[in-house]
Amino acid sequence: MTDDSTPSWEEVARHHGRKIYNFAYRLTGNADDAHDLVQEVLLRVRRGLSSYTPTSFDGWLWRITRNAFLDEVRRRNRRPTMPLPEDDRGIGAAAPGPEEVLASIRLGEDVQRALLDLPYDFREAVVLCDVVGLSYEEIAGAVGIPVGTVRSRIHRGRKMLKERLG
Amino acid sequence: MNHLGDVLSALLDGELGGTERGEAERHLAECEACRLELSLIESARGVVRALPSLEPPPGLLPTRLRRRRWVLSPAWITTVAVAVALAFGLVVGPGEPGEAFEMDTLNEQHIARVVGDPGIATFRGDSP
Numbered sequence: 260m261t262d263d264s265t266p267s268w269e270e271v272a273r274h275h276g277r278k279i280y281n282f283a284y285r286l287t288g289n290a291d292d293a294h295d296l297v298q299e300v301l302l303r304v305r306r307g308l309s310s311y312t313p314t315s316f317d318g319w320l321w322r323i324t325r326n327a328f329l330d331e332v333r334r335r336n337r338r339p340t341m342p343l344p345e346d347d348r349g350i351g352a353a354a355p356g357p358e359e360v361l362a363s364i365r366l367g368e369d370v371q372r373a374l375l376d377l378p379y380d381f382r383e384a385v386v387l388c389d390v391v392g393l394s395y396e397e398i399a400g401a402v403g404i405p406v407g408t409v410r411s412r413i414h415r416g417r418k419m420l421k422e423r424l425g
Numbered sequence: 426m427n428h429l430g431d432v433l434s435a436l437l438d439g440e441l442g443g444t445e446r447g448e449a450e451r452h453l454a455e456c457e458a459c460r461l462e463l464s465l466i467e468s469a470r471g472v473v474r475a476l477p478s479l480e481p482p483p484g485l486l487p488t489r490l491r492r493r494r495w496v497l498s499p500a501w502i503t504t505v506a507v508a509v510a511l512a513f514g515l516v517v518g519p520g521e522p523g524e525a526f527e528m529d530t531l532n533e534q535h536i537a538r539v540v541g542d543p544g545i546a547t548f549r550g551d552s553p
Binding site: 276280297417 | 430431434435438440462466468469470473475476477478479480481486
């Protein structure tokens with residue numbers, strides 16, 4: 260997708276829906292939360308496309324995704340009867356889908372658990388880099404922090420991850 | 426000696442420019458502590474990248490996204506237009522110059538064909 264044209268909502272869903280789902284799943288460890296987040300992000304994308312001015316599409320999309328995620332966390336914080344993403348470790352338990360999907364989830368369970376142990380800022384930086392595949396500059400644009408801070412968060416996140424995994 | 430710290434992650438991720446990369450590699454050649462740290466973060470980076478890419482649950486993405494888009498080509502438009510015209514009997518073939526249409530006769534022939542009733546002639550009063 261080029262930066263000089265505005266994609267349609269269908270193109271966004273087709274090209275990015277899976278990555279948004281994986282981003283949300285790796286941040287929350289919960290299929291239902293990931294499901295809700297993708298729906299919310301696509302809704303916001305649909306509303307926002309009309310006013311989108313072509314600059315960095317990925318930066319725009321991931322800012323929306325991140326804001327939707329943080330809004331959801333804040334919303335749940337106001338309603339403590341619902342578990343926070345960090346408190347929900349039912350990895351794969353509620354995940355619908357084919358057997359092979361469940362098997363892959365089980366294989367990555369230890370890594371997923373270690374990711375969920377990281378403080379949010381570090382987890383987010385690691386997931387955006389190593390799961391979504393954004394560059395440091397794209398992460399900086401999406402999160403709204405300097406590239407140097409992105410580098411630091413990714414590095415510290417990886418070190419913490421390694422300590423937890425042994 | 427200053428250790429590389431987060432420069433190591435940037436090096437792994439291909440985020441360093443030529444000069445900075447050269448300096449980092451020269452440092453690594455001489456610093457065992459940084460080589461050890463590099464191997465640790467490389468391992469952490471590897472396991473996260475090896476996590477399976479999960480398929481979103483069925484129905485999450487609108488199904489119409491998966492359907493082929495129909496494009497109205499000129500050929501399609503012509504075909505549809507002709508079909509509609511035929512359905513409403515609007516197609517008129519070329520006639521002989523000066524040929525006159527006897528509308529009553531044409532109507533009767535049409536009714537006879539549609540109804541398939543040989544007795545239509547009786548209706549017309551042509552019976553012997």
